[in-house]
Amino acid sequence: SQWLEPFRGVFGDERASYAEALDRHYQQGAPLDWQQHFVSAYATMHPWEDWAETWAHYLHMMDAVDTALGFGMSAREMDFDYQPFPSSTLYDPQHPGGAAFLSFVNAWIELAGMLNELSRSMGQPDFYPFVLPPAVIAKLHFIHLVIQQEGGRADEVVQDL
16 A cells, blocks of 8 residues: 555664564664653564554553543543653654644543552552653554544544543
8 A cells, every 4th residue: 555665764674574673672762862762672572563553552552541431531631740752753744734733642641641640659650650752652653543534433542632
């Protein structure tokens, strides 16, 4: 589809040998700076895994925000020490739905912060132990746009925010 070349620009060239990538990953591990570019260490292994890990993360975020909204939960009134992501972090900063997508991502960050605070207050590890760098936000936006173009209903959650 028209997404193949953009996919390669965002996630890498999927034509690279998966077997070689797998061997390299288990022999050398993830790059030291993987947290700046990937949602997980395993996502560094091959473009297919980067896509799969980011896609799974996107689904978790969508489901959790949708569930929280269904229960009337909101962290909007909470005072968290983080800067909301700007439009420049998006895959396509000029996309007309960019502001709504950023609202979703920032709502997720607020919700995750609230859930982490609840977990800590119970002496438990963070509910959401991930940090989303700008490069991952761009990947998440790319996935969102693919879903949206293919007729997915992801915008329903985004529009509810």
